Amino acid sequence: MRKLQGFAASAVAAALLLGTAAPALAAVYSEEGRPLVTLYDEAGSGDFDELNGAAAEASFRHPTSIEVMPDGSILLADSANHRIRLLKDGQVSVYAGTEVSVFVGGSGLPQGAFADGKKEESFFSYPAGIDIDAEGNLIVADRDNHAIRKISADGNVTTIAGSGLIGANDGTGSEATFYAPSDVAVAADGTIYVADTLNHLIRKIGPDGSVITLNTPSDRVIEWFEGVVEETGDFADGKLEEALFNEPSGLALDAAGNLYVSDTGNQRIRYIDFEAGTVTTVAGGGELEDDALFVEGFYIDGNAEDARFYAPKGLAVNAEGGVYIADSLNHSIRYLHEGRVTTVVGQGGHGAVNGIETQAKLDLPTDVAIASDGSLYITDTYNNKVRRLEFFKLPEGWSAAEEIRVLYGSEQLDIAQPPILQVNRTFIAADSLADALGYELSKEADAVTLTNSERSVQFTAGSSEAVVRIGAEASVRSLDAEAYTGNGSIVVPLRYAAEAMGLDVEWHAETRTVILRKPQQ
16 A cells, blocks of 8 residues: 655654554554464364364364355364364354264274265265365365365265275276375366375366376385385476475465465475466475485575475465465464565464464464455364464554554553654653553652552653562563653653553554554453
């Protein structure tokens, strides 16, 4: 969006104050260049089990793929329960697969099977990737049945291709064979692309059910021990028919009908341009050592060629042509757009924490899907949950103003004495901040203390330190400027004061807005 005129100099000064460049009005970014987001639980108690009912109480066993339907309901491959589950109107139910689990052996876990028929009588075995076609049918990569299945909109399950046996044969229907297919992507004309993971191939199923292989099979082997070898994937860009992959496991079509591929074992995002007949690497890298199954995984944001992933899996392409990536073993969601990779959420290890991008945690996210409102749904596999990522939005009609304003979340704070900009910093009266955020305020000589149910923060005029007390623990936080007395109040630097109060602080330069958010939900 065109930059607003008339306050450019002030916006630049305030951007310097808060340490970030001015982004476009269409998005709000952190000073590290990440979009402002909040992660929530959408469904799943976290138990490794199977329970239908209210979303928060329902349970899953390693959900691995997700699809948002046109009506807003959500389908997911509940892989270790061998079912497709439905999340609709806050309730979780079985969409396809028998209602009664099959238990075999002493594991105590449900076992998969292979049977077509009515969806409530059908069987799957570790269903993985799913996608919806133009007619409302759900296409399923039935991984451990080595088959591609279809759940029709009228409730019947059929096998499109695959015999249930491991192989790499082309052909029609059951003549074709696969080896642990992990994802599917359906084109507008009904063509189905398949990530045939352990064959290290990209396959194509035509509307007539005929299967063809698009790239070259790998002939690479590694020797684990003397005389003990294993076939594995390889890497080569170039002509599609000569390209090599290493356990491709995620697919997404873009608006041009070309295909993004999570080349998981090569720690790359690849791009198949069908008109040009080429495969290129669009993000990620690393060397495939002679004695290694995979390229070593890392975590690096930045220019796409310098970025690094660790077992990238599910993909989703948004309206801007950007690609969301479930970077599974980095426990993060990454974003590839215009030659750069940034982390949207998840950093610093795995966990099950809700909150803003710098605090929230995931545990082996394996797929992403974009809802009509732009929010992102995630299969958080090892947390056995569906998570929802909301992108921060400015209030409707929000635009530039003469004075600096403050949002707490998406609500404007009613501040008696608006913040002021001086010596390249934003200052605010401590009593105005306390009133706006619901803190109790007490004054003593040249000090003021703000207290709520969680903490107290004391500021002293002439000091560049704040004393923070949480329970019985006290700590000292540095401010970037001294507090001072003005107009009968103690005036404090807004960013550092808000951070001492446990809030995240961001700056939206285009509208001269300070954004305060609670880090955890």
